[in-house]
Amino acid sequence: MTSVNRKWYSGMATQEDWWAVYLGLFFFFLGLLSIAGVDLVGWAVYPTKWVFNVPEGGKGAISHAFYALGSKYSLTAKAFYKSLGWWSIIWTYVIFTIATCIGAASMKWDLKRFFIGWTIIYFLTIATWFIGHHAFFAANKTNWHQYGLNFALSLGGGASFILALIFGLIIGNFFKGFANYLSVAAKPEWYIKTAIVFLGVKVGYLPIKAAATSAKMGQQMASLTGHLFLAGAVATIVAYLIFWPGIYLIARKMFKLPRKTAAVLGSGISICGVSAAVATGGAVRAKPVVSIMVSALVVVWAVIELVVLPGFFTHIWPGTADPLVAGSAMGMAVKTDGADAAAGDLLDEFMRNKVTAETNGAVVWPEGVITTSAVMTKVWIDMFIGLWAFVLAMIWVYKIDRRPGETVQASEVWHRFPKFVLGYFAAWFIYLGIFFANGAGAPEGMHVLKAAKAGAVPVEKGFRKLFFMLTFMSLGIITDFSKLAEAKFGRMVWVYFVALFCFIIPVAIIIAYLFHHGMQIPNIAGQVAAG
Amino acid sequence: MDVVITHDGRNWVIENDRLRLASPTLDELDVELARLMRARGMVKKGQVAKVFMGFDNATIPEWMRPFAQHYFNRVVEVRG
Numbered sequence: 001m002t003s004v005n006r007k008w009y010s011g012m013a014t015q016e017d018w019w020a021v022y023l024g025l026f027f028f029f030l031g032l033l034s035i036a037g038v039d040l041v042g043w044a045v046y047p048t049k050w051v052f053n054v055p056e057g058g059k060g061a062i063s064h065a066f067y068a069l070g071s072k073y074s075l076t077a078k079a080f081y082k083s084l085g086w087w088s089i090i091w092t093y094v095i096f097t098i099a100t101c102i103g104a105a106s107m108k109w110d111l112k113r114f115f116i117g118w119t120i121i122y123f124l125t126i127a128t129w130f131i132g133h134h135a136f137f138a139a140n141k142t143n144w145h146q147y148g149l150n151f152a153l154s155l156g157g158g159a160s161f162i163l164a165l166i167f168g169l170i171i172g173n174f175f176k177g178f179a180n181y182l183s184v185a186a187k188p189e190w191y192i193k194t195a196i197v198f199l200g201v202k203v204g205y206l207p208i209k210a211a212a213t214s215a216k217m218g219q220q221m222a223s224l225t226g227h228l229f230l231a232g233a234v235a236t237i238v239a240y241l242i243f244w245p246g247i248y249l250i251a252r253k254m255f256k257l258p259r260k261t262a263a264v265l266g267s268g269i270s271i272c273g274v275s276a277a278v279a280t281g282g283a284v285r286a287k288p289v290v291s292i293m294v295s296a297l298v299v300v301w302a303v304i305e306l307v308v309l310p311g312f313f314t315h316i317w318p319g320t321a322d323p324l325v326a327g328s329a330m331g332m333a334v335k336t337d338g339a340d341a342a343a344g345d346l347l348d349e350f351m352r353n354k355v356t357a358e359t360n361g362a363v364v365w366p367e368g369v370i371t372t373s374a375v376m377t378k379v380w381i382d383m384f385i386g387l388w389a390f391v392l393a394m395i396w397v398y399k400i401d402r403r404p405g406e407t408v409q410a411s412e413v414w415h416r417f418p419k420f421v422l423g424y425f426a427a428w429f430i431y432l433g434i435f436f437a438n439g440a441g442a443p444e445g446m447h448v449l450k451a452a453k454a455g456a457v458p459v460e461k462g463f464r465k466l467f468f469m470l471t472f473m474s475l476g477i478i479t480d481f482s483k484l485a486e487a488k489f490g491r492m493v494w495v496y497f498v499a500l501f502c503f504i505i506p507v508a509i510i511i512a513y514l515f516h517h518g519m520q521i522p523n524i525a526g527q528v529a530a531g
Numbered sequence: 532m533d534v535v536i537t538h539d540g541r542n543w544v545i546e547n548d549r550l551r552l553a554s555p556t557l558d559e560l561d562v563e564l565a566r567l568m569r570a571r572g573m574v575k576k577g578q579v580a581k582v583f584m585g586f587d588n589a590t591i592p593e594w595m596r597p598f599a600q601h602y603f604n605r606v607v608e609v610r611g
Contacts, residue, residue, distance in 0.1 A: 002535050004585035005601050016597045189597035274598035278591065282603030285557055288538050288590055291602075295595050336598065393603070403561060405608040415601040478594065 024197025034455025042070015044462030117185030132160025168476015204431025215441030243270030331377030344374025
């Protein structure tokens with residue numbers, strides 16, 4: 001069956017990009033109903049740290065290792081959600097199984113295989129989440145004693161992400177038949193784009209959360225997210241006007257690659273990975289195999305970056321002195337949305353745990369700000385790929401490979417536009433609108449903000465983290481490192497290696513430093529202590 | 532006129548229910564298309580026919596489609 005983007009609405013029912021918007025916004029609106037006193041998302045499952053033997057007066061009972069977020073945040077059904085406990089795993093499974101299966105059916109996937117694959121991946125993810133929250137992995141230095149420990153790895157939620165990736169990679173590289181079966185449901189791009197729509201709720205909710213400390217802090221947070229948005233715009237200039245020409249020249253002059261291959265490779269390495277490689281391949285009318293080869297390289301390198309960079313940025317440079325420089329640099333350096341957002345969230349966990357440990361609990365950063373800085377830069381880059389490909393197409397069609405009679409249509413920009421960012425911005429701006437429309441933290445509007453919080457937290461915390469976990473697991477499952485050795489990429493591998501480590505990452509760090517240095521994340525230690 | 536364009540690994544291929552053409556380069560494909568349309572009277576002398584070539588995204592491997600679901604569409608004017 002053919003699949004041609006003929007009309008502006010082509011693909012609205014059949015593309016993952018659109019289904020990330022539908023899924024994300026559906027649960028966003030469900031959460032929004034809390035303002036009207038109806039709590040329909042409190043069943044969201046969430047893990048907490050646990051140990052086998054709880055010390056006297058301590059915490060971490062296995063029976064409480066999973067709970068429904070509504071048991072903490074619901075204003076109208078707290079008792080019911082409290083009764084769910086571990087059953088919240090099943091509630092979350094059933095509801096998301098229905099939602100994702102509707103999407104899979106609409107996208108005409110093999111529904112039976114998707115259902116089985118999704119079920120296996122979901123429960124593997126939950127099991128990994130559980131293991132990753134053992135206090136030995138997750139407990140912070142400031143609360144080791146509460147779990148009866150003298151030492152723990154202090155990785156926070158980052159441990160679960162790392163374990164999910166490791167388990168996924170084991171399946172993807174040692175159980176290839178099983179991985180192939182799961183591949184119908186191992187959809188990191190779908191899961192991460194949905195998670196990014198949930199992240200939009202997070203960005204909009206951050207000022208509401210901070211307003212619980214004081215109206216001033218709420219406004220500071222709104223201002224910080226606004227600054228991150230504006231500063232993130234610089235990434236667009238860096239990716240398109242510094243990285244791309246640089247990589248193109250390296251590929252042409254140093255490695256003597258053909259013009260079209262250099263253009264596609266340049267976009268894949270410097271802009272937004274596979275989507276840029278495909279867009280550019282189409283724009284310069286390259287044979288699809290060029291984009292396919294570049295894309296295969298991008299996917300594997302992105303996972304390598306995901307493994308290396310969060311630890312490097314946290315423990316070597318810039319560390320907790322400049323967390324938003326690190327986040328922004330991540331957004332510029334890591335290609336593919338999945339790997340970038342995942343790396344950003346891992347960085348967020350590492351950095352927050354490190355600063356809390358370093359200051360003995362005197363400094364606590366709200367979760368999600370560093371992730372936001374990583375995603376914001378990436379979203380800016382993503383948004384302009386359609387326009388960039390359109391410009392390249394005009395240069396190629398009208399100048400380089402001039403063909404009389406051929407024209408380039410402006411509709412190409414829309415077909416290449418990443419649709420999930422529409423959901424991200426809608427969720428962000430609506431929650432931000434609720435914050436400002438209700439006094440921006442002033443006492444008279446706090447009852448509305450508290451009601452909004454009850455619906456926002458299960459979405460921005462529970463669903464977002466779950467979908468990040470699903471992304472890590474799925475990324476591992478579909479990443480087969482042997483492809484890198486098998487495929488005859490030749491010089492392209494070396495262009496990628498040289499470009500990434502000698503050009504992209506250093507320049508990303510410098511630019512991120514210039515535009516994000518000194519930005520401070522508000523300290524919510526007082527709020528955490530009170531809560 | 533609308534046609535679907537794909538690449539079979541060697542040739543660019545365009546087809547609809549009235550024609551099917553294959554050529555290793557887009558330049559040759561356009562020349563072939565113009566020749567065929569004139570020969571079949573699909574474009575009269577002095578007229579200009581617009582041919583919309585929509586890329587079949589099923590050509591892109593399934594694992595790549597979640598990342599990018601559009602390769603290109605092109606419009607070619609054929610003069611009679």
